[in-house]
Amino acid sequence: MLPRALLYACLSFIAPLMAAEPISYSRDIQPIFTQNCVACHACYDAPCQLNLGSGEGAQRGATKLPVYDGTRTEAQATTRLFLDAHGAEAWRRKDFHSVLDAQGSQAALMARMLELAHEAPFEPNAKLPDDLDIGINRNNQCALPTEFDAFARKNPQVGMPFAVTGLSEADYQTLQRWLAAGAPVDDVTLKASAAEAAQIAEWEAFLNAPGAREDLVARWLYEHLFLAHLYFEKGEAGHFFQVVRSRTPSGKPVDPIATRRPNDDPGTEFYYRLTPIQGVIVHKTHITYPLSAAKLARVKQQFLGSDWQLDAVPGYGAQRRANPFETFAAIPPQARYQFMLDNAEYFVRTFIRGPVCRGQIATDVIRDNFWAVFQDPQHDLYLTDPQYRAEATPLLAMPGQLDEIGDLLGLWRNYRDKRNEYEDLRLKAYADAPAPDWSHIWSGNDNALLSIFRQHDSASVRKGLLGEVPQTMWWLDYPLLERTYYQLVVNFDVYGNVSHQAQTRLYFDLIRNGAEQNFLRLMPADSRQAILDDWYQNSGKLKMWLDYQGIDTRSPTALLLDESAPKQHFAEGLLTHFQTLNARPDPINRCTGAHCHRPDLPEELQHAEQALSRLASKPAGGLKVIAQLPEATLLRVELADGKREVYSLLRNRAHSNVAFMLGEELRYQPNLDTLTVYPEVLSSYPNFLFNVSASEVPAFVTAMEQVKDAKAFEKLVDRWGIRRTHPQFWQYFHDLTAHIRETQPVEAGVLDMNRYQNL
Structure with missing residues (x-):
């Protein structure tokens, strides 16, 4: 020494x-x-x-x-x-x-x-x-x-x-x-590992293969993966890639072509390239998609395994953007739909995440929590009936390609009328088809059941059925899924003008209504109108009269549901029939017995979750603290051994309807708000964080139950809250990302604090 x-x-x-x-x-x-x-x-x-x-x-x-x-x-x-x-x-x-x-x-x-x-x-x-x-x-x-x-x-x-x-x-x-010292910046560029480079070469060879069929398939795949953070089997942790159109071929430095949209004319010869994503990964733009040798083989079989023909590759332009069903008509629709179903969570995430980062155009047209399921390809008439497909395709064009302010209403009415003509065609076609049963709901993998939670201008998507049985559910077929993707992702321009954004918002309202109406086909015929009326209360009835196509109240369902509460009975049946696919069982919000917690937890966490279940799925009229909570609250529970668990407390706001662009506060029903409590970080945008020891969770829950006004809530924040000015704010805030990294390492990214509130 x-x-x-x-x-x-x-x-x-x-x-x-x-x-x-x-x-x-x-x-x-x-x-x-x-x-x-x-x-x-x-x-x-x-x-x-x-x-x-x-x-x-x-x-x-x-x-x-x-x-x-x-x-x-x-x-x-x-x-x-x-x-x-x-x-x-x-x-x-x-x-x-x-x-x-x-x-x-x-x-x-x-x-x-x-x-x-x-x-x-x-x-x-x-x-x-x-x-x-x-x-x-x-x-x-x-x-x-x-x-x-x-x-x-x-x-x-x-x-x-x-x-x-x-x-x-x-x-x-x-x-x-x-x-x-002049703020010098050294250039550190992320580069692919040898294993990643080998897989990149294989994917680029596939995407740039010669031939008209190959060209059209690559174009469709690019338009569906341009937003993805791609990662490879046996790739390096933290390495993600994106597919771009480059002026340079494989083997040369990438020179990306900067078109406004991914389906705009590149204006020159180009090559599809996979290039590393540079900079810090942030959660709100981090939409992951896995690539592997098995995935490449499946894609080749899906798209090129059948003997379909193509004489010439379609060009670009407004009409090609407006109707991808026509643009890519030569590619078998079974291949297109199945590709999207295989990773449905990715596609639904793209609707409300990604570089837009403020998605109110998409989110103020959806409810604060709902479940989504998908129509099985074997029972989707757009895939199985060529004559129906030929009649439907011209009616599936989407607005937003022309943005003249003066003709906004004319453009909107034109596309609304096309959509309603399609809905009428669809209603009649399915009325003659076999009545839907459980086999009509796709069950191919754990992407089959999705939960969506909205927090004002953002939202989160998770595999599995989370939270209470929601007011609305969506049943998406291929035309609904593809139109939503093109309207909100491919064709949406965050830099666009008010006309473009209004057309996008208005048409997505029709898509949502279509997904809801499709779900109603699963309900008993006599109950459909009452369920629809519950979704479109008050001013919603005016919107139904103005813009929506009528529903089928005669064709039967093959599901045997309790007609006194068919939606609840359907949800229970969904949980039973798809139990092995339900990625995230939820005993906290849907407690069916005495134990309202996950199994196999340490005893102190079992007690904590049992207490937290008292806050879940109860209306704000009886649980007054909900009125004081922001939309995405995080709860950090510290265990005696130094470990911790993180829970999301999501405020689900109730509305009489979500059918209009403006005046959301006029349709708000605050006494019907509820909380979803779930052991995971369910938002890219935490609004507030509480830090509580596991032994104090029962006291925390009791204090929450006793809150009646803002003054009482402030005392609760004083005791357990982590305000923006807390000396260890960043330690606690970034521990949320650490939790994601520990539980879902591929999904980890820096969270956003722009919406962290001053409670």
């Missing part, structure tokens, strides 16, 4: 050397951004479009132009990182300004924003000032360097990190030293 004097001498010699060591962006800076900044500064909804998930994003900087603008009359230019421009100078030409460069004698904009927060920290675990706007719709001023002094005088509490516990002193000093 060194004498103390000699130890101090060594440290005094080493310290200056450590201080003089150059700061590495990849080693020293990106981890600080990932820990403290990416939770807000990622995706299109990053304030001022400042994306700090990569060096490229940090160097791109910020802009005053928002991505989300529901009132613009003209589509705006796209500003997608890694695609629409490359390098800082290219982004300057697109009106992005640097946050890293010093301006004369003034420090860099980022340095000044960090200093503003560092000089005025918030009181630990206290509520933020009421006049500090932290909502996602706040007006981000995005001050230029020349505007900063006036901005700071007017807004002294909006330094960075914004409205949250500040940086540690060490991290603050590291960032300031890096910025003072």
Whole structure:
């Protein structure tokens, strides 16, 4: 052991050397951004479009132009990182300004924003000032360097990190030293491993194979996988890839073609390429899809295993975008539908996740919780009846390809009438088909049963039947599933104008209604109208009269259901018939006996879940605390041995109907709200977090049951809540991601805190 004097001498010699060591962006800076900044500064909804998930994003900087603008009359230019421009100078030409460069004698904009927060920290675990706007719709001023002094005088509490516990002193000093040194960024690019590269070569060879059939199949697959975070069998942990259209063939550096939509004309010869996804993985854009040798063999058999013919590959254009059923008519529809069913969770996730990151266009047309099942391909008339398919295909075109403001109503009426003509054709065709029974519901794998939970402008999708029996259920056939995907994913342009966005929203309302009406075919004929009336109460009846096709109240179902409560009886039958496919049994929300907890848990967790079940599936009229809770609350339960479990408490808001674009608050039925309690992180956007020891969970639940107003709820938050200003906020917040990584490692990504509330 060194004498103390000699130890101090060594440290005094080493310290200056450590201080003089150059700061590495990849080693020293990106981890600080990932820990403290990416939770807000990622995706299109990053304030001022400042994306700090990569060096490229940090160097791109910020802009005053928002991505989300529901009132613009003209589509705006796209500003997608890694695609629409490359390098800082290219982004300057697109009106992005640097946050890293010093301006004369003034420090860099980022340095000044960090200093503003560092000089005025918030009181630990206290509520933020009421006049500090932290909502996602706040007006981000995005001050230029020349505007900063006036901005700071007017807004002294909006330094960075914004409205949250500040940086540690060490991290603050590291960032300031890096910025003072000119903010150098070393280029660290994720590369495929040897095993991944071999599989990439096989997939690229398949996607770029010569031949008209091969060309059309590759195009359809690209349009269905362009949003995916692809990962390979025996690939490296944390390695994900995306498929792009590139000007360069396999073996050369990828040169992506930046079209507005994936089904726009690329304008030049191109090749499908798989390229690594760069930057920090964030949960809200992380929609995973597995690739393997077995998957490749299945895809080849599905699409090219039969002897279908194609004379010429269709071109591009508005009509091709509007009706993919015509564009890809040559590909057997059985192959298309089965491909989507095999990974149905992925496709339903794409409807409401991904780079859009603020999905109210999709989510305000759905209820806060519902289940989705799929029509078996052998009983889908679009697949099995060529004559019906030929009559239906022209009627399946979707709006949004033309965005003239003046003709919005005319465009909408045209597509609404086509859709209703299709529904009439469909109703008559299925009236002559065999009555549906359990075999008509697809049961091919554990993607067959899905649960969807909406939280205002976001939503989550999970395999299995979670939560209480919901008010609505969807039964999706191929035309419904494919139209939803094209309307909300392929054809949707977040940079589009108000006409495009309105047409998208209005048509998705018709798709939802179609999925609900299809489900009604499973119910006894005499009960269908009453169920439909429950879904479309009050103003919903007007919408049914104006826009929806009538339902079949005569054709029978082959399911033997209790006519006094057919939907409940159907749900019970679904849980019984598909028990082996139900990926997530849920005894907390649907307790059928004395033990309302998962089996094989430590005793202290059994007691905790038994207590939590008292909060589940009870209306807010009797459980007053629901009125105080945000939509996605996380509960972290600490065990005596240091381990922990994480539960989601999702507030399911009730509405008289979800049939209109505006006035949602007028249709809100707060006394009917309920909570779903489930042991998993069920949202990319936590609204609040409680931390409770397992032994205190019964007391926590009792306190929740006793809350009658905001004052009582604030006391509960004071005792167990983790506010934005909590000294260990980031430790607790990122532990949610750690929980996902431990339980579902492929799905892990940094969560978003833009919606974390000031409780």
